[in-house]
Amino acid sequence: MHALLTGVELSYWQVSLLRVLGVLVAVVLPAGGFVYVFLFKMMSFMQSRLGPMEAGPYGSIQLLAEVGKFLQKEDIVPERADRRLFFIAPYIVLASTFLLLVVMPFGPDAYFANLDTGIFLALGLSSVSVIGILIAGWASANKYSLIGGLRAAGQLIAYELPMVLAVVGVVIQAGTLNLQGIVAAQHQGEIFGVDAIGNPFVLTQLVGFLVFLIATQAELTQTPFDMPVAESEIVTGYMTEYSGLRFLLFFIGEFATAGAFAAIAATLFLGGWALPFVDLDDNVMNVVGPLVLFAKMMLVGFLIFWARFTFPRFREDQLQAFAWKFLIPISLVNILATMALKVAF
Amino acid sequence: MPALPKLKLPGLFTGLRITFGELIKTVFPKRGIRTFIPAPSKGAVTVQYPHENESPAPRARGVIALKEENCTVCMLCSRSCPDWCIYIEGHKTKAPPRRPGGKERTVSALDRFDIDYALCMYCGICVEVCPFDALFWSPEYEYSEPRLADLLHDMDRLGEWMQTVPDFEPYEAGSDAKIRKVPR
Numbered sequence: 001m002h003a004l005l006t007g008v009e010l011s012y013w014q015v016s017l018l019r020v021l022g023v024l025v026a027v028v029l030p031a032g033g034f035v036y037v038f039l040f041k042m043m044s045f046m047q048s049r050l051g052p053m054e055a056g057p058y059g060s061i062q063l064l065a066e067v068g069k070f071l072q073k074e075d076i077v078p079e080r081a082d083r084r085l086f087f088i089a090p091y092i093v094l095a096s097t098f099l100l101l102v103v104m105p106f107g108p109d110a111y112f113a114n115l116d117t118g119i120f121l122a123l124g125l126s127s128v129s130v131i132g133i134l135i136a137g138w139a140s141a142n143k144y145s146l147i148g149g150l151r152a153a154g155q156l157i158a159y160e161l162p163m164v165l166a167v168v169g170v171v172i173q174a175g176t177l178n179l180q181g182i183v184a185a186q187h188q189g190e191i192f193g194v195d196a197i198g199n200p201f202v203l204t205q206l207v208g209f210l211v212f213l214i215a216t217q218a219e220l221t222q223t224p225f226d227m228p229v230a231e232s233e234i235v236t237g238y239m240t241e242y243s244g245l246r247f248l249l250f251f252i253g254e255f256a257t258a259g260a261f262a263a264i265a266a267t268l269f270l271g272g273w274a275l276p277f278v279d280l281d282d283n284v285m286n287v288v289g290p291l292v293l294f295a296k297m298m299l300v301g302f303l304i305f306w307a308r309f310t311f312p313r314f315r316e317d318q319l320q321a322f323a324w325k326f327l328i329p330i331s332l333v334n335i336l337a338t339m340a341l342k343v344a345f
Numbered sequence: 346m347p348a349l350p351k352l353k354l355p356g357l358f359t360g361l362r363i364t365f366g367e368l369i370k371t372v373f374p375k376r377g378i379r380t381f382i383p384a385p386s387k388g389a390v391t392v393q394y395p396h397e398n399e400s401p402a403p404r405a406r407g408v409i410a411l412k413e414e415n416c417t418v419c420m421l422c423s424r425s426c427p428d429w430c431i432y433i434e435g436h437k438t439k440a441p442p443r444r445p446g447g448k449e450r451t452v453s454a455l456d457r458f459d460i461d462y463a464l465c466m467y468c469g470i471c472v473e474v475c476p477f478d479a480l481f482w483s484p485e486y487e488y489s490e491p492r493l494a495d496l497l498h499d500m501d502r503l504g505e506w507m508q509t510v511p512d513f514e515p516y517e518a519g520s521d522a523k524i525r526k527v528p529r
Contacts, residue, residue: 045371046364049391310364311357 019112026101030259030297031252032063037298038305039255046309070251073244078141081241085139090242090249092132097253099125100260105180107273107289108281118179119171122264123164126219129257130156133228136250137238148237151316152228155218158323159225163215165331169208169338170201170268183272187280200271207334209269211327216261217304218323220254224311225319258304259297266296403511405484406467410506411458412528415479418453422471422480430464431471432457455500462488463496478528481510 010018040062044051052059077086102125103118105111115121130153137149171177174185182201189199202209218225229237239250266272273289274280314322373380374388392399401407418435434457440450472480483506490496513525 042368045368045385045389048367048371048389050385050389050393053393306361306364310360 023098023101023112026104026106027098027256027259028252030262030294030301031256033294033298034255034258034262034301034305036060036063038301042302042305043309067248070244070248073247075244075246076241078241080141082139082141085135086241087246089132089136089139090246090253092135093129093253094249094256096125096128096132097256097260099128100257101263103179104260104263105183105267105273106293107286108180108283110273110286110289111180114180115178117177119167119182119264119268120177122179123160123167126257126261127156127160129253133238136242140238140241142241144234144236144240145238147234148228148230148240151230151234152221152238155221155225155228155319158320159215159218159327162211162323162327162331163219165328165335166205166208166212166215167268169205169331169334172335172338172342173201173204179267179272183267183274184280186271187274187276198271198274198276200269202269205269205334205338207330208338209265211331211334212265212269213300213303214327215323216265217307218319220258220261220304222258222304223308224314226313227316227319230313258301262297262300262304263293265300266293270296270299272296401484401486403484403514404482405486406469406482407484407486408462408482408488408506409460409465409472409503410481410483410485410510411500411503412479412481412507413455413458413500413504415477415528416455416458417477417479418455419476421474421476425470425474427468427470428461428464428466430461432459432461458500458503459497460503461497463493478525481507481527483507483509484511485509 036059040051040059052062055062055065077083100122102112103115103122105114105118133152133156134149137145137147137152140146170182174182176182176185186200187198221228227233227237229239234240239247242250273285273293275285275288275292278285278288371388372383372385374384376384376387386393418433420433423429423431423433433455435453435455437451438454440452442448442450469482472482485506488496488498488502507529510527512527515524516522
């Protein structure tokens with residue numbers, strides 16, 4: 001981040017403050033953008049209606065009104081709930097979202113941490129939210145919450161595997177776990193000797209990309225896979241007993257995680273923050289890079305929410321069968337094929 | 346080994362095409378050369394209510410209007426109302442004879458005719474049962490009140506709504522029945 005302000009010497013606390021502000025923007029902006037553009041507007045247009053129109057021009061500050069509403073609400077805790085765990089659960093879920101963005105590269109120097117095991121860390125941290133959800137389901141002292149929490153745990157564990165296996169294909173092709181390295185590999189890659197647009201891995205890893213998107217849909221508990229919150233079966237699952245601020249935290253967590261996963265998908269498969277024909281070390285990319293990444297995130301988000309608004313919910317057994325008997329074998333075959341081709345060329 | 350859920354791929358893609366098509370139809374409604382300018386407010390089928398009014402079907406059951414002069418205080422509507430939401434009071438009075446030299450007539454006059462729209466369930470039995478063409482359906486729908494008790498609308502208010510009662514529509518071709526007239 002500090003290279004953004006060339007020529008200005010910043011002390012440690014100033015850099016830290018900038019990083020905190022940066023991660024807040026990186027979490028809240030995509031979350032707000034996703035909710036407004038996709039949940040409010042695109043969903044409405046797909047149902048031939050307009051969505052919120054009153055708060056601000058075209059309802060653009062509806063989200064602030066919603067936040068205000070949630071903050072006013074009474075914070076209810078069930079009598080038999082485990083109070084401490086009940087309070088802490090939404091923060092665990094949100095924390096995993098924030099941590100996901102720590103390894104995210106936004107430009108040549110615009111990153112929070114440039115780790116050699118970046119994608120490994122991101123995938124590991126994304127599963128921390130399962131613990132938060134399970135805690136929420138258990139601590140609520142509510143049968144619907146418990147069923148929802150257990151469903152969420154089963155689903156997230158089942159879909160973590162195809163997701164990781166889909167990523168392995170990319171890692172093999174790029175030859176590195178470092179996210180900056182993966183971006184560079186795509187930028188410097190070439191398609192049959194033509195290096196015009198680099199080699200975004202969506203072209204060579206199309207199967208991996210599709211598996212990753214489907215697994216992401218399940219990880220985010222978006223609609224074809226929303227059994228943990230299935231409102232027609234188990235009220236709202238693990239969120240049943242939450243209201244006010246804590247519900248808002250779950251809500252932000254859901255869409256911020258959608259943003260984070262979209263960013264990971266954009267980095268792994270769509271070339272990340274890099275632009276074709278622009279040098280990777282160009283200082284301009286520190287400013288343009290985040291915008292490029294954001295645009296690609298919106299593209300991935302569109303795919304996620306398009307599927308969400310189109311398909312009805314799976315049955316619980318179909319969900320598990322789909323992960324274990326279809327997605328995982330396919331991604332294993334994908335890995336084998338990638339390895340064979342990597343060795344061959 | 347239980348069979349895999351059979352993937353119905355064409356159906357999945359049809360679903361995606363339909364939702365995307367609806368999105369395009371809403372954001373870019375067909376209107377000649379200007380089709381390419383996004384205009385969701387024209388493409389959406391919904392109406393932004395407080396700013397623009399919906400136009401209900403002419404025979405929509407919006408509110409019940411009362412033609413006071415036709416009412417004979419027979420109480421049929423009040424008695425047939427499942428919710429008991431019609432309150433009627435009346436008195437007998439003398440009316441001038443129909444023909445010169447005739448006898449004075451005894452008629453019933455309304456003192457009170459209130460309908461409590463907080464109770465009314467819009468079944469329309471009162472309109473059906475009225476033998477003297479005093480009650481009519483009007484498509485008017487903007488009569489909500491901040492207080493529940495204010496939904497008890499009185500004779501004058503019900504009379505005002507007579508202006509909004511539409512004419513009866515002709516029956517289907519070949520019908521012998523006479524078209525009823527709305528008393529104006």
